[in-house]
Amino acid sequence: xxxxxxxSKEADKTLRKWKKSNPRLFKKATKILLDIMEHxxxxxxxxxxxxxxxxxxxxxxITADDRIIYDIYDxxxxxxxxQAEEHYNDK
Numbered sequence: 001x002x003x004x005x006x007x008s009k010e011a012d013k014t015l016r017k018w019k020k021s022n023p024r025l026f027k028k029a030t031k032i033l034l035d036i037m038e039h040x041x042x043x044x045x046x047x048x049x050x051x052x053x054x055x056x057x058x059x060x061x062i063t064a065d066d067r068i069i070y071d072i073y074d075x076x077x078x079x080x081x082x083q084a085e086e087h088y089n090d091k
Contacts, residue, residue, distance in 0.1 A: 058072060
């Protein structure tokens with residue numbers, strides 16, 4: 001079963017920016033997103049549930065600083081990408 005991926009406005013804006021300004025990073029993010037479609041809880045990018053994420057919010061590494069943050073909705077077979085850069089803004 002493949003999950004459908006939806007994007008928040010913020011995540012969509014970030015991915016569009018990377019496509020133009022950083023194709024290498026965009027390619028890595030795309031590879032991870034394709035993996036998320038097949039198995040959102042396991043796979044590449046070190047998926048891990050976020051504390052306080054109600055067991056639906058996960059994070060995967062793109063780079064040392066950038067993460068894909070997403071919610072998994074099994075009942076709709078949908079993944080909502082919330083954020084796609086700088087998960088740790090305070091560092």
